[in-house]
Amino acid sequence: MVDYGVPGYRPAWLQGRAAVEAAHGARLAALAGRPLTRAWLAWDLDDGSWFADCPVLLDFAGEQVEINHRKLDDLSVTWNSVSPVGGPDWPGLRLAWRAEPLPGLAALRGQELRAVTLLEWRGGKRDLANGAVALGFTFPRGDLVVHNALDENALAFGPPAPRYRRHPLPRRR
DSSP states (O other): OOOOTTTTTOOOOOOEEEEEEEHHHHHHHHHTTTTOOOOEEEEEETTTEEOOOOOOEETTTTEEEEEEETTTTTTEEEEOOOOOOOOOOTTTTEEEEEEEEEHHHHTTTTTBBBBEEEEEEETTTTTTTTOOEEEEEEEEEEEEEEESSSSSEEEESSSSOEEEEEEEEEOOO
């Protein structure tokens, strides 16, 4: 599914920290200082759970970043292309966008973003996910990591796992 059933969404898949930083580093860093005004997830209306194949939408006072993972190391970052009105059209599922449906997201709403960090996974020698990139968002009262969960998105609340190599994005003024 090219657009993941989301009108207007056109993922642009990247691999590796250098590619993500070159394409989106400055714009991600520029989010620092803005409050998280909304966080949207695609929600399965029948089983009441997050449908993690669709992008995670984070709105920072009108600048919306859309984050999606697939395969072991593909990351797409897009901007302001998805409207969370209605829901994704996925065969066999009833989906809708839900604002802050998880307690961890609700706790971050309204907080000013302090920093964005590119997180590069460093597992063992044979770890197929080595080099996979996650995005870390630091807030005054918590952290959010949007990472790859083997062909779908996952969220972690709190400091990044120790196996991530941190690459802070410098805030430009």
